[in-house]
Amino acid sequence: MAKIIIERDKCKGCLLCVSVCPKGLIIVDKDLNQKGVNPVKFSPLVSRIPSKARQVNDECLGCSLCAIMCPDCCIEVYK
Amino acid sequence: MEKIFSRPKSLRNISTHYCPGCGHGIAHRLIAGVVDELGIRDKVIAIAPVGCAVLAYDYWDFDCTEAAHGRALAVATAIKRVRPQNIVFTYQGDGDLAAIGTNETIHAANRGENLTVIFINNAVYGMTGGQMAPTTLLGQKTATSPLGRNAQREGYPLKISEVLSQLSGVKYIERTSFYSPQEILKAKRAIKLAFQNQIEGIGFSLVEILSPCPTYWDMSPQKAMEWIANIMIKEFPLGRIK
Secondary structure, three states, X not given: OOEEEEOOOOOOOOOHHHHHOOOOXXXXXXXXXXXXXXXXXXXXXXXXXXXXXXXXXXXXXXXXHHHHHOOOOOEEEEO | OOEEEOOOOOEOOOOOOOOOOOHHHHHHHHHHHHHHHHOOOOOEEEEEOOOHHHHHXXXXXXXXXXOOOOOHHHHHHHHHHHOOOOEEEEEEEHHHHHHHOHHHHHHHHHOOOOOEEEEEXXXXXXXXXXXXXXXXXXXXXXXXXXXXXXHHHHOOOOOHHXXXXXXXXXXXXXXXXXXXXXXXXXXXHHHHHHHHHHHOOOOEEEEEEEOOOHHHHOOOHHHHHHHHHHHHHHHOOOEEOO
């Protein structure tokens, strides 16, 4: 199973990664970061997209689309 | 578990000053990645523009210099002629390359200088407060065209890539965009080809990138990407121009 690590304090909250994740595994954190914005966080257990919620194959693919899209280079992908 | 995507070595590990969703961050990363892949980090020289990306030299971990507004290609010409063993590229916005620097751009291209140009087109002047640029689309609202750009009053969007493609000295021009991960990967391939052209001595190469400016387009970052995909590419069609 793949995973991503998000540098929380570099995130500016543009949410472009949220818009491209095919599994909806990136969600907005309710707590602010050092920049004073709501950063995103990786949530491998809860899918944001209702139709895709809690399916068997609902885990990170390591497709790197979020990292390719991130303008601030805050996402590292492990596979 | 193996790391398959991380920050390029040529990109310093600091936070940029760009707005959330700005395309400059993506462009910086792609260029740093290409420099790493080609192994030219010790001989590349970047010319930063005047514009939002004026502090690009703080973010790239290779040699950079700064030019007066619009004069990046004149400075690049001098550096390349004095140090032909170095790989010289300019990074310019539409206000720099297509407005105040049109003269330098056209003549550097016409001389066929062996340079690489990365042209970030976001259709507004970002740094000075979102005024109308030569590349602003018809009907687009900006700080200095509050009712939308009108062709009779302000003329038409300047397609500088198409203009340059008519010149014999120009060897490669491609227009790419940032609206989806697939397009970003295409942009990276185009940037790599533009650098390879310089390494092989082929000649003047320019990659135009349609980049979002969510702040001065007055849109969310996702809406800005959709605006590029739905509206901007009708005026600025993607693909290889020359």
